[in-house]
Amino acid sequence: MTDRPVLLQTIALLPSLERALADTYVVRRLPGPGPERNAFLAERGTEIAGVVTSAACGADAALIGALPHLRVISSFGVGLDRLDLAAAAQRGIPVGYTPDVLNDCVADMAMGLLLSVARRLPEADRYVRAHRWQAGGHSPFPLGRQVSGAKLGLVGLGRIGRTIARRAGGFDMELRYHARRAVEGVAWAHEPRLLDLARWADFLVIITAGGAATRHLVDAAVLDALGAKGFLVNVARGTVVDEAALLDALKRRQIAGAALDVFEDEPHVPAELLALDNVVLAPHIASSTVQTREAMGRRVLDNLSAFFEGRMLPSAAAN
Template identity: 75%
Template sequence: MPQSPVLLQTIGLLPSLERRLAETYTIHRLPAAGPEREAFLAARGAEFDGIVTSANSGADAALIAALPKARVISSFGVGLDKLDVQAARARGIPVGYTPDVLNDCVADMAFGLLLSIARRLPEGDRFVRAGRWSAPGATAFPLGFQVSHGKLGIVGLGRIGRTIARRASGFDMDVRYHSRNAVDGAEWRYEPKLLELARWADFLVVITAGGAGTRHLIDAAVLDALGPKGFLVNVARGTVVDEAALVQALREKRIGGAGLDVYEHEPQVPAELLALDNVVLAPHIASSTVQTREAMGQRVLDNLAAFFAGEPLPSAA
């Protein structure tokens, strides 16, 4: 029997995905960063036909260079900021990832965070659990902000951005978007200036790509434009928002609040954010549903199967 392709797995994946990978391929795990990894790559780097990774782990130019026989990369996730696609292309290595299958869940999460911070749901939960609602002489719970008929600004109108925009129709919201260029065929109004979008919006949802080109795109000026009655939601990458500027804006109540699923230095969350009531914090779980993760795992397998069958990858970066 011909030998099965040998793949280097850079990070732990879904157990179901790992089992299915092991049924078809010979899998080796990459050791943690440090001397052990360097020794492993020096001794065995030439053995591998491909890389299985994730958006959180990626594959940098050094790792790709350490695998001279690698012919394919299949990544679990849509983020490419930790995956050196240019280095892979220079070697003629196709890169597979898992777009589309997580659009709905990320859009759902964006609206979950939006509703949570606007209607103060986590704060209300704490209020009830602490017995403050039923306490004698209890003060009334603070008013929230209505979501329906609000103005929704979307930063980045890719696949997920468009899904979020469609969700907004159910809330009768007015939608505008900002991206580097207007999106052909988009039914929503394009705003070429991010500051103007922030000034207009009640809710600013960030769903643009990460990486150096968008680092701190949402800075103090954008937050000030959003203003004390505006809310920020980030389901993109933590680096897109200047976290220090956001902390200061929340602390000084220069914006109404924020809903965050991502952070600059995950899994570390600044203590200042943890201490604030006007921010809702989630542990990067926008795509974390059983259905979506299984679909993402299947796409990882489909990309690999197509490559080794000599066919185009279903989802190539």
């Protein structure tokens, strides 16, 4: 027997984080979906005091309901759309996550994607590797789009959105943003209508929350408003963009291009999207740096430590 709290780990985490968890807690690994998971929850569910999960995996109402003595959830990541906050709140279970520590890296990634698609950097890399440059002037590399001084529209102005906005200032970009309500204390112009923001912008960067409320917020009408000279960058959630409408807009050159770190059905990316030259694609890596992932791991531990020591969680989701 042990007096150490028992945690349920739902997904593989950083080895350093897993070691730190094992040093302090009794850690049980959740089996994959199916009979083995059902049997595990029936046998061990009453032991579990905390769940350690990730933004990609989450914790749904069924899992929460199968753990009658669950007291806290600590999630590795900033996304909350796969965490059933309502089910947790109904039981009075606090939910910790890892905001702030990844703001800089996600903002860096957004600007990197923006530069890559505007200046056609992946396409230029392929051009050189295929020895087309050495071939002379028969197929000169096409011109890109200047970023400095361009108009940047942000869909969302939370922690990461404001960090992106500060990065854009270094490029002398004019900036406006769309959110449900104006954000107090910022100098950037609020655009109440997303369609109007898209019509104005040269680059439309998506950095709003995922979930049902924002599903397909960027649809065919928004893409049409962005227009043939406009670029879309998504570092939020794939569900915010209607992927079928985006694919159609890219194929018809209705918009100039897109740079995507997220997709509707990850890790599955439509084959037609892979075949296009006017897109830059990344495998959901906006926060994937050694420094940021270590900071996220520390925040997961800090949230758990605070709870079991009777203190407020450093980063608690509003539920």
